[in-house]
Amino acid sequence: MSDAIAVAITGASGAQYPLRLIEQLLAAGRTVQLMCSQAGQVVLNMETDLKVPGNTSEMQKFFCEHFGVTDQQLQVFGRQQWTAPVASGSNPPEAVVVCPCTTGTLATIANGICDDLIDRAADVALKEKRKLILLVRETPFSSIHLQNMLTLSQAGAVIMPANPGFYFKPTTIDEIVDFMVSRILDHLNVPHNLGARWGE
Numbered sequence: 001m002s003d004a005i006a007v008a009i010t011g012a013s014g015a016q017y018p019l020r021l022i023e024q025l026l027a028a029g030r031t032v033q034l035m036c037s038q039a040g041q042v043v044l045n046m047e048t049d050l051k052v053p054g055n056t057s058e059m060q061k062f063f064c065e066h067f068g069v070t071d072q073q074l075q076v077f078g079r080q081q082w083t084a085p086v087a088s089g090s091n092p093p094e095a096v097v098v099c100p101c102t103t104g105t106l107a108t109i110a111n112g113i114c115d116d117l118i119d120r121a122a123d124v125a126l127k128e129k130r131k132l133i134l135l136v137r138e139t140p141f142s143s144i145h146l147q148n149m150l151t152l153s154q155a156g157a158v159i160m161p162a163n164p165g166f167y168f169k170p171t172t173i174d175e176i177v178d179f180m181v182s183r184i185l186d187h188l189n190v191p192h193n194l195g196a197r198w199g200e
Contacts, residue, residue: 004031004093005188006086006125008118011039012100012137014162015047016177021099021184026069028190033086033093034063034076035118039102056081079116086121095131095188096121100162103138103145109157110148122157132157133187135180158187168195 005025009018025032036044036052036059044052050066053059056078064074077084085091098105098118105118114120125132134157138145149159164170164179175195182194 002031002085002091002093004033004085005190006033006035006093006096006121008096008098008101008105008121009034009036009040009044010098010100010102010105010118011037011043012102013043013047014100014135014137015044016173017135017162017180018099019044019048019050020174020177020181021097022063022074023067024181024185024192024194025188025190026067026073028185028192030190031072032074033084034074035079035086035121036076037079037105037116037118077117079118081117082120084117084121086124087117089124089128092124092128092130093121095133096125097133097135097184097188098122099133099135099184100137101134103136103141103148106134106136106145106148106152109134110151126152126155126157129156131188133160133184134158135160135162135184137162160184160187167198 022032041052060076064071108119109122114123153159164176170176178194185192
């Protein structure tokens with residue numbers, strides 16, 4: 001089985017989450033297969049100091065330089081790149097994480113609409129019984145959002161709204177981000193040191 005983790009960035013607010021997640025996955029020696037929607041690229045540029053290019057090959061070079069890794073450790077795929085490994089059940093990643101996940105992406109995955117590579121990668125994860133984690137970022141949730149989450153939960157996905165805890169008394173945004181990223185890493189069985197655990 002592939003040790004790669006696919007990370008899909010969509011257009012919901014919360015650009016710090018996938019950046020920190022990718023950093024931690026790479027530090028743990030995992031290969032990252034990255035997909036970024038056009039809206040996801042816009043949000044990255046709005047919410048961070050990064051200027052992420054829209055072209056896939058340029059985005060690949062940009063992120064490899066940003067994280068200090070090779071193109072073997074971090075692979076970027078375009079939204080219509082159907083030859084990517086994540087598009088087929090014959091070569092799926094170990095897990096797919098949509099982080100953050102818009103409610104629009106939630107809807108297309110829940111209804112099996114594979115119009116782009118992000119939807120298809122999630123669809124493959126479900127059908128191949130691989131881990132699918134959706135870091136949904138929206139508030140409040142409508143009945144439609146909740147029904148789509150229930151549908152996906154029943155299909156085997158992990159629904160993980162971006163709801164950080166505050167019992168550890170965070171003093172920085174980084175600590176809040178790390179709380180959510182640590183929960184994702186736990187579900188991926190990737191070791192980390194992103195803060196004390198409950199009871200420690």
